[in-house]
Amino acid sequence: MTQLIDKHAAAAGTSGFLRQQRPRHGERAIQAALLAAALVAVATTVAIVIALLIPTLEFFSAVSPIEFLTGTTWTPLFEPPSFGVVPLVVGTLVITVIASIVSLPLGLGSAIYLSEYAPDRLRRTLKPTLEVLAGIPTVVYGFFALTFVTPVIQAIVPGDGLPSIFNALSAGLVMGVMIIPTVASLSEDAMTAVPNSLRQGAFALGSNKRQVSTRVVVPAALSGIAAAFILGISRAIGETMIVTIAAGLQPNLTLNPLKFMETMTAFIASTGQGDVPTGSIEYKTVFAVGMLLFIITFLMNMASIRLVRKYREVYE
Amino acid sequence: MSAPTLTRYGERASLTESGGEPLKERLFRWMLLACTGVGVVTLVVLLTYTVYKGWPQLNSQLVTNMPSQVSPNTAGAQSAIMGTLWLMVFTALWTIPTGIAAAIYLEEYANPERRINRIIEINIMNLAAVPSIIFGILGLAFISRTLGFGPTILTGSLTLALLVLPTVIIASREAIRAVPQSIRSGSLALGATKWQTMARQVLPSAVPGMATGSILALSRAIGEAAPLLMLGVGFVRFNPDGLMSSFTALPVQIFQWTTESQTQFKELAAAASVILLVLLLAMNSVAIYIRNKTQKRW
Numbered sequence: 001m002t003q004l005i006d007k008h009a010a011a012a013g014t015s016g017f018l019r020q021q022r023p024r025h026g027e028r029a030i031q032a033a034l035l036a037a038a039l040v041a042v043a044t045t046v047a048i049v050i051a052l053l054i055p056t057l058e059f060f061s062a063v064s065p066i067e068f069l070t071g072t073t074w075t076p077l078f079e080p081p082s083f084g085v086v087p088l089v090v091g092t093l094v095i096t097v098i099a100s101i102v103s104l105p106l107g108l109g110s111a112i113y114l115s116e117y118a119p120d121r122l123r124r125t126l127k128p129t130l131e132v133l134a135g136i137p138t139v140v141y142g143f144f145a146l147t148f149v150t151p152v153i154q155a156i157v158p159g160d161g162l163p164s165i166f167n168a169l170s171a172g173l174v175m176g177v178m179i180i181p182t183v184a185s186l187s188e189d190a191m192t193a194v195p196n197s198l199r200q201g202a203f204a205l206g207s208n209k210r211q212v213s214t215r216v217v218v219p220a221a222l223s224g225i226a227a228a229f230i231l232g233i234s235r236a237i238g239e240t241m242i243v244t245i246a247a248g249l250q251p252n253l254t255l256n257p258l259k260f261m262e263t264m265t266a267f268i269a270s271t272g273q274g275d276v277p278t279g280s281i282e283y284k285t286v287f288a289v290g291m292l293l294f295i296i297t298f299l300m301n302m303a304s305i306r307l308v309r310k311y312r313e314v315y316e
Numbered sequence: 317m318s319a320p321t322l323t324r325y326g327e328r329a330s331l332t333e334s335g336g337e338p339l340k341e342r343l344f345r346w347m348l349l350a351c352t353g354v355g356v357v358t359l360v361v362l363l364t365y366t367v368y369k370g371w372p373q374l375n376s377q378l379v380t381n382m383p384s385q386v387s388p389n390t391a392g393a394q395s396a397i398m399g400t401l402w403l404m405v406f407t408a409l410w411t412i413p414t415g416i417a418a419a420i421y422l423e424e425y426a427n428p429e430r431r432i433n434r435i436i437e438i439n440i441m442n443l444a445a446v447p448s449i450i451f452g453i454l455g456l457a458f459i460s461r462t463l464g465f466g467p468t469i470l471t472g473s474l475t476l477a478l479l480v481l482p483t484v485i486i487a488s489r490e491a492i493r494a495v496p497q498s499i500r501s502g503s504l505a506l507g508a509t510k511w512q513t514m515a516r517q518v519l520p521s522a523v524p525g526m527a528t529g530s531i532l533a534l535s536r537a538i539g540e541a542a543p544l545l546m547l548g549v550g551f552v553r554f555n556p557d558g559l560m561s562s563f564t565a566l567p568v569q570i571f572q573w574t575t576e577s578q579t580q581f582k583e584l585a586a587a588a589s590v591i592l593l594v595l596l597l598a599m600n601s602v603a604i605y606i607r608n609k610t611q612k613r614w
Contacts, residue, residue, distance in 0.1 A: 040414055042435065044443060048454050052450075052453065109348050117345055132600075177355060238447025240541075278461055
């Protein structure tokens, strides 16, 4: 260190002091190494796309995309196989809707409470507690859905053999609770970013707290809240273990949440589990469904990222 | 419209103390509290239920015996616990240096106006939200089959490392950003190079934040079952002994016991869940401890 200072002190007399004295190859090498680390993330995305794309293209050389996207029978492992993905998409949709009905209002309500109402001390306990919910492994949620929530639902809604042991309702409800922290914490960030002057202005005009929260803060944070909702829904679509355990592993084209159904993720997980030989049509099916799942969640994530940028641009 | 209450923003208590809070307002506040309560109550129920359900099987056998799918009376989870620990160590080894290096690049070196850096940044945010099962597909197709590593500790830890890399990067960036600019300026003014400034001034100050973020990311990694299932990680009755050893992990073992119909296996699933939750709780406590102990005020 002293050497370094001496060297620069000696150089101070020369006219070229502010200019680079000699090329610093070490510094360059370090920067290149750091860039390489950052590029690992990009490479991962590229690898995902390639890994999905090649088998998917091979799959579509055997099965027409129209049959895949519009067919209503999903029996890829039977003889004769049928590759209509609609039952899996509908299964995903039903469970996602249930999860959204739970997580979006509760997440937003929690966010408003934490950001506008909760006294500081309560906030400091509630927030980490909610975050613990996000840290519980999904396999534990699945276990809870199957062995606790399903029997409770069966006790409350007695029907003719319904709800079945595996059902969409139980998986959707538990998934909804799992997603509450995602929705709540992103929405709260957006509300906290709303400048206080807006609140003060509304209070000065005689609004009360509820009016300020619902008519000033929430609209002002709307793009952030929308981003939180989209991200929450995207997580519901991509969630795997809860549905694999609690919703059943048989495709079932129905909108009845009390029945069993299979989602895209559950199909991927259950088929991938076995030793499916590389290159077989079953193997490629996993990738085709994976590609569909990736495209759907990718588009939603991008929309969410854009919305977050929007509110950051406005207020920060 | 109710009569306007004179409240200054920030005096949260004044609304309730005034006694004149209209019913509608009070209902709204209680409704919001109830929204928050649902999450908290579910958490308590879930934890209580899991411990209650697993209680009969929560004994030393769980740690000393190997898993079984036939005799629940003698089944333990030793190979799963060991597998999870091995996974944790190697996932940390791959992901933490890479994540911190990427974070340093993005915070200190990257010019945000340049296209490549913007692509990297958006890509990381997007990758953080890609479903874990997709990473499982990547691990299966690329690491396990194309590279030929098979369903080993190496494949598992690499897959999980990629899965949590965005989380580590995002947390590390925040930690680096929290170091004030004046520290950098001071170091640079004394003639230190950019890397010297980073390595001797910025990074040491950012270590606690990065450690906290990395531990939280790791705790997410070891709770994941879906990518491991994709890799074909299954039933294993021996402890891993190296990177190329096949293995099982706690989340996978929990899943397998959950799908068995016998009650005793369900109890084993609950008991193994308790072990996993205790492990996660320990990791989180360490993270919070580091954060509280070393929090620097500039």
